[in-house]
Amino acid sequence: MNIWPEFWNHIPEDDRPVIRSIITELLSTGVLFGDIGRAREMFLVAREFQKELADYLSVVGLDLVTDPEQPILQARPVPGDCGLAAKFSKEETLTVLTLWRIYDELRMEQASDVIVITVNDLYARLKLYFEKVTLPTESPLKETLNKFKQRRFIRLEKDDDMFGESRIEILPTLARAIPFDSPADWAEHADLFRAPDGDQETTTETIQQ
Numbered sequence: 001m002n003i004w005p006e007f008w009n010h011i012p013e014d015d016r017p018v019i020r021s022i023i024t025e026l027l028s029t030g031v032l033f034g035d036i037g038r039a040r041e042m043f044l045v046a047r048e049f050q051k052e053l054a055d056y057l058s059v060v061g062l063d064l065v066t067d068p069e070q071p072i073l074q075a076r077p078v079p080g081d082c083g084l085a086a087k088f089s090k091e092e093t094l095t096v097l098t099l100w101r102i103y104d105e106l107r108m109e110q111a112s113d114v115i116v117i118t119v120n121d122l123y124a125r126l127k128l129y130f131e132k133v134t135l136p137t138e139s140p141l142k143e144t145l146n147k148f149k150q151r152r153f154i155r156l157e158k159d160d161d162m163f164g165e166s167r168i169e170i171l172p173t174l175a176r177a178i179p180f181d182s183p184a185d186w187a188e189h190a191d192l193f194r195a196p197d198g199d200q201e202t203t204t205e206t207i208q209q
Contacts (some may be wrong), residue, residue: 008052018045022053024200026064028077031152034071043071070172090193091136095144097190098125098176099154103170104186113172119145120164130194138163153177 022042026033032042046053054064062075094190102125106115126135155169181188
């Protein structure tokens with residue numbers, strides 16, 4: 001049975017399967033990053049029907065946010081209006097804070113927009129930024145990275161023999177989901193988790209799965 005809302009009857013039938021895929025992507029991950037392959041095709045259609053998508057998402061308290069420099073559409077929960085904001089555990093928070101800082105620094109230092117590190121690089125920075133905190137072991141770190149991959153914060157190329165050599169591409173979607181204004185703003189948030197007994201959680205502007 002092919003169900004389609006009457007208020008979108010103006011959308012051509014050929015575009016409707018793609019619109020379904022776009023909405024599924026935005027509601028399941030919070031972001032559409034249309035840089036390559038199928039995602040690029042979806043992004044081009046989404047840009048054509050951006051107003052329709054924004055109106056649809058606004059019903060559940062989501063704001064459709066664009067990026068002027070990257071092919072990114074993000075479904076960001078409106079504070080106080082949306083019950084879909086997700087919370088990270090302490091281990092996840094430490095990891096996402098570290099990834100954000102690495103991305104911010106390397107983006108300023110290198111000419112390429114592609115930011116790639118290894119898991120060993122990530123762990124070394126975790127120890128540097130949060131030296132007094134108990135850091136996640138390999139198994140929780142794997143779970144965290146898989147979660148961030150599902151949320152389109154990173155791309156992960158695993159090395160089955162040596163997990164530490166697995167490659168992490170930090171996507172610009174991470175900086176959009178956790179929008180610190182500056183390194184000083186980042187440091188203020190990071191300080192909340194630098195105490196040895198810190199057990200804070202953080203709310204992110206992304207979709208809860």
